[in-house]
Structures are given as C-alpha cells and as structure tokens.
Amino acid sequence: MVLTEQDYQLIAEIQGGLPLSSHPYAEVGARIGLDEGEVIERIGLMQESGVIKRMGLVVRHHELGYKANAMVVWDVPDNELDAVGEALGEEPCITLCYQRPRRLPEWPYNLFTMIHGKERKRVLDTIESLSQLPEMEGISYKVLFSGRRFKQRGARYQ
Amino acid sequence: MNDLEKRLLNEYQKGFPLTPSPYADIATKLGTSEALVLQILSRLQELGVISRIGPVFKPKRVGVSTLVAMAVPEEQLEAVAEQINNYTEVNHNYEREDRYNLWFVVTASDKTHLQTVLAEMEHQTGYNLLNLPLEKQFHIDLGFPLWC
Numbered sequence A: 001m002v003l004t005e006q007d008y009q010l011i012a013e014i015q016g017g018l019p020l021s022s023h024p025y026a027e028v029g030a031r032i033g034l035d036e037g038e039v040i041e042r043i044g045l046m047q048e049s050g051v052i053k054r055m056g057l058v059v060r061h062h063e064l065g066y067k068a069n070a071m072v073v074w075d076v077p078d079n080e081l082d083a084v085g086e087a088l089g090e091e092p093c094i095t096l097c098y099q100r101p102r103r104l105p106e107w108p109y110n111l112f113t114m115i116h117g118k119e120r121k122r123v124l125d126t127i128e129s130l131s132q133l134p135e136m137e138g139i140s141y142k143v144l145f146s147g148r149r150f151k152q153r154g155a156r157y158q
Numbered sequence B: 001m002n003d004l005e006k007r008l009l010n011e012y013q014k015g016f017p018l019t020p021s022p023y024a025d026i027a028t029k030l031g032t033s034e035a036l037v038l039q040i041l042s043r044l045q046e047l048g049v050i051s052r053i054g055p056v057f058k059p060k061r062v063g064v065s066t067l068v069a070m071a072v073p074e075e076q077l078e079a080v081a082e083q084i085n086n087y088t089e090v091n092h093n094y095e096r097e098d099r100y101n102l103w104f105v106v107t108a109s110d111k112t113h114l115q116t117v118l119a120e121m122e123h124q125t126g127y128n129l130l131n132l133p134l135e136k137q138f139h140i141d142l143g144f145p146l147w148c
Helices: A005-014 A024-032 A036-048 A078-089 A120-131 B003-011 B022-030 B034-047 B074-085 B111-125
Strands: A052-059 A068-075 A094-099 A111-117 A140-152 B050-057 B064-070 B090-096 B102-108 B129-132
Touching: A005 A024, A005 A036, A005 B050, A024 A036, A024 B022, A036 A052, A052 B003, A068 A120, A078 A094, A078 A111, A111 A120, A120 A140, A140 B074, A140 B102, B003 B022, B003 B034, B022 B034, B034 B050, B064 B111, B074 B090, B074 B102, B074 B111, B102 B111, B111 B129
Parallel strands: none
Antiparallel strands: A052 B050, A068 A111, A068 A140, A094 A111, A140 B090, B064 B102, B064 B129, B090 B102
C-alpha cells in the first residue's frame, strides 16, 4: 500500500493513542478533515497491508508486575539462523525475535529475543529450557536483564 | 486487577474494533457498559498499565529505526541516559545488566536523518555506539500473553 499525505496525517493523529470517547474515529477524523467512515477505512487498509501490525491496548509489562525482563542474545551460525529464529519465535513466552547484525569483535550476537516474567528465577529457567531445544545445541548466548527504565513511549514519526 | 480488567488486557491487545463506537462494542462483548469500559481504560492509562490504545506499526514501513547499545561507566550512566532521552528520536531507553548497559531505540523519518542523529550522539556523549538495525523478524508482535 502506498501511503498518502492524508494517511501520514492520520498516523500522526493516532500514534499517541485513540481518544477515550464514544466515537474516537470521528473525533480523530474531525481534526484532519476526514469523516468517521474514511478514518475506519484507511486504518483498515493499513492493517490489511501490514503497515499496522495490530490495533489495541499497548500494555506496559513493568506496571503489570512483569519486572524480570530479559533480552537474550544468541550467536547463531548464519546457515542455521532461519531454523533457530523460527523455533524460538514460536515459543509462547518470547515476545520478540529479531535478527540483527553482528558487530565484531565486540558483539558476536545476531539473534535477539525478549522474555518477560514476574520473577528472575522463572525467566532464567525458561531460558535454560530454551537453550536445551535441539536447534540450540552448541549456540552460545547471553542474558541481559533490564534495569532502570529511562524512557518508554511509542515511536513517533514526524 | 478484577476479571473485567484482565479480560480487557488479554483480549484487546489486538483486534480493537474498527467500528463507529468501539468501546460500546467491547462492552457488549464483555457484558458490561460502555461507561464502565471507558472508566477502566482511563484508570489503567493513569496507572501506566496501558501506555495507549492505538496502532503498533510494522518496523520499516513508516520511517526507519534502529536499536542502539552503549557501554557507559556506571557513574556516568544516568547523565548519559539523560542526554540520550533529550533526543525526540528516542522512544525507549533502558539500563541492562551487561558491559553494554544502555539500550535505546532511535526512530527517524529517513536513513540520512537517523545517521546524523547517531553520529551526534557519539559526539555528544563521547562513547561509541553499536548500531543494531533490524534485519529480519521471526515473530509477529501480537501483544503479550499475561499467563507467562
């Protein structure tokens, strides 16, 4: 889908969140000269074409009691990356699974996963069992628990 | 949290209704009133449990972004984190337990602007950064199951 100038205006209006009112789409549309039906149609098209991955409540794990949040990075041989990425991506408690570039010599890890949990011990147990998957044999990894949160908000595109 | 709040959080991280009165439609599904749904959502936003109700964009479709890591001496960490936070292009910024202890996401409208911001950050803080853009996504973000 090719985004129009008006789509970008719409994105700018909704990226910070929909208003909490009876007719949120009408309210958003009124600010940029679209009617309710047009707003719903354009958002629907953005969802169908994959520009928008999901629409809904964006929760903050930390405030929900999920305070043990680990980024686990794996050093996966390039020819095994797809198999490993797909295997890990299917694990229910992994919320993100991305390939990113190695930056040698400091950073040999090329697969990034996020695991959220309420207790550190349980997260470590989950990671330990993931590392026992047949696809993971011989793959080294590192666990980086999160500490202080200095900033968190949705991306803003200007 | 009560059952209604839990159901809202579990069932509406995706599939938020694209209908004229979405909150009323959610209320009907959950067997309650629109007023109560709005009241709960507003409270959860105030508490910070919900950061917003809206779209999550697919990376790389609108603008460009990258994950950045920095190794900062512990006693400098807060000051550097603050310098990084001052960039409007930064939307997440966390401490992590590693030599690379500062992790943040930088988002910009195009590549050139992104590179400019990264170079400026290195110059301003005096620390090198690891630029780790997304290359491939293996898991679609459908929200977070609260039973993990």
